[in-house]
Amino acid sequence: MCYTLHTHREEMRGGIKVGYAVVHMMKIKSGAVGGIQSHNNREHEPKTNPDVDMSRSEDNYDLVPCDNYKRSIKEKLSNLVESSRAVRKDAVVVCNFIVTSDSETMEALGADRQREFFEDSVKWFSDRYGADRVLNATVHMDETTPHLHIGVMPITQDGRLSAKAIFTKTEMKAIQTEFARDVGEKYGLERGVEGSERTHLSEARFKEQKALEMANEHGAIAQELQIIAEDCKQELSEATRSLETVKQELSAMQDRKDTLQGEIERLEEVKSRANQTMKRVHETVNQQKPILLDLQKRISEAKSELSVVETAVKEKKAEGTEKFGWDGMAERIERARKEAGKDNHIKALEARISLLERFISLPQVKPLWEQFQALIGRKKPQKDHER
Numbered sequence: 001m002c003y004t005l006h007t008h009r010e011e012m013r014g015g016i017k018v019g020y021a022v023v024h025m026m027k028i029k030s031g032a033v034g035g036i037q038s039h040n041n042r043e044h045e046p047k048t049n050p051d052v053d054m055s056r057s058e059d060n061y062d063l064v065p066c067d068n069y070k071r072s073i074k075e076k077l078s079n080l081v082e083s084s085r086a087v088r089k090d091a092v093v094v095c096n097f098i099v100t101s102d103s104e105t106m107e108a109l110g111a112d113r114q115r116e117f118f119e120d121s122v123k124w125f126s127d128r129y130g131a132d133r134v135l136n137a138t139v140h141m142d143e144t145t146p147h148l149h150i151g152v153m154p155i156t157q158d159g160r161l162s163a164k165a166i167f168t169k170t171e172m173k174a175i176q177t178e179f180a181r182d183v184g185e186k187y188g189l190e191r192g193v194e195g196s197e198r199t200h201l202s203e204a205r206f207k208e209q210k211a212l213e214m215a216n217e218h219g220a221i222a223q224e225l226q227i228i229a230e231d232c233k234q235e236l237s238e239a240t241r242s243l244e245t246v247k248q249e250l251s252a253m254q255d256r257k258d259t260l261q262g263e264i265e266r267l268e269e270v271k272s273r274a275n276q277t278m279k280r281v282h283e284t285v286n287q288q289k290p291i292l293l294d295l296q297k298r299i300s301e302a303k304s305e306l307s308v309v310e311t312a313v314k315e316k317k318a319e320g321t322e323k324f325g326w327d328g329m330a331e332r333i334e335r336a337r338k339e340a341g342k343d344n345h346i347k348a349l350e351a352r353i354s355l356l357e358r359f360i361s362l363p364q365v366k367p368l369w370e371q372f373q374a375l376i377g378r379k380k381p382q383k384d385h386e387r
Contacts (some may be wrong), residue, residue: 100147
């Protein structure tokens with residue numbers, strides 16, 4: 001949105017020619033900042049504005065110098081904007097004002113008055129929007145009509161970046177009226193009427209304005225392309241990271257596969273040995289099966305006999321308890337002792353008799369014993385022993 005005042009001279013009030021103040025604004029997005037800086041600071045020879053005479057560019061001067069627009073914009077945003085959110089890519093970061101009049105009026109003012117006019121213009125914008133929000137102020141003397149470029153960052157008093165909130169239609173009309181009243185009248189300039197840019201701008205100013213608009217448009221396109229490039233770069237970076245992740249996962253899976261393959265081979269070998277062992281066990285079992293059956297039979301028979309014996313033992317125990325209970329135990333013990341004593345006496349006699357028989361059997365004694373037996377009328381001991 002642009003508002004301008006007449007820049008040509010007209011016959012006014014008694015034939016006196018009156019000049020009109022020109023204040024024209026163009027919104028600049030971040031993508032076009034580099035182009036505006038190049039144009040204002042004459043960093044490159046303009047190709048779209050043939051009225052620029054680079055041999056006279058040394059006559060240009062700065063009232064608010066700025067060599068790096070992007071850096072200064074970033075610093076001001078950091079210092080003046082309250083929100084921590086990032087600035088949108090398509091946000092208007094600076095509003096570029098062109099301040100001038102028609103070439104005849106400017107020439108009539110002379111160099112010193114021109115400089116005073118531009119200095120007062122910078123002060124007016126600084127007082128109105130804040131000196132800390134003025135990005136640059138450059139006077140171009142190398143074109144047909146001297147003019148001022150002043151950049152104002154649209155930062156509200158409550159710390160918001162919003163050209164829409166500051167430069168409303170009402171504000172733009174107020175700028176035309178109040179600038180002409182506060183600054184223009186001092187230099188014989190009046191407020192003009194609203195009209196088309198082509199009518200109210202001089203030929204040179206019109207060309208320059210179109211060049212700036214083209215730069216802004218191209219900058220916006222370049223910004224969009226940059227955003228697309230950044231998005232593609234980010235997507236490529238994410239794709240690269242994803243690819244690396246997949247590669248790492250594939251490598252880990254391959255390692256796992258190799259480990260599992262080794263484990264499978266080991267288990268197959270264990271299985272083979274186990275099968276061989278089981279085969280030998282089956283063969284051994286088949287070979288020992290008759291023996292095992294025989295042992296099983298014997299165990300069964302032994303269990304049967306054990307059952308019979310256990311039954312008998314139980315019966316004997318019952319009989320012994322009945323027969324050899326505690327009652328009469330002392331009498332039974334005494335009787336057993338006596339019987340054991342008789343047995344011992346008999347055994348002692350038998351031992352003596354055996355000893356006597358061995359003695360009689362001796363060659364020296366045997367004849368004498370036989371004679372003794374004959375004397376007492378008994379049979380020979382030999383015959384008795386033979387019985």
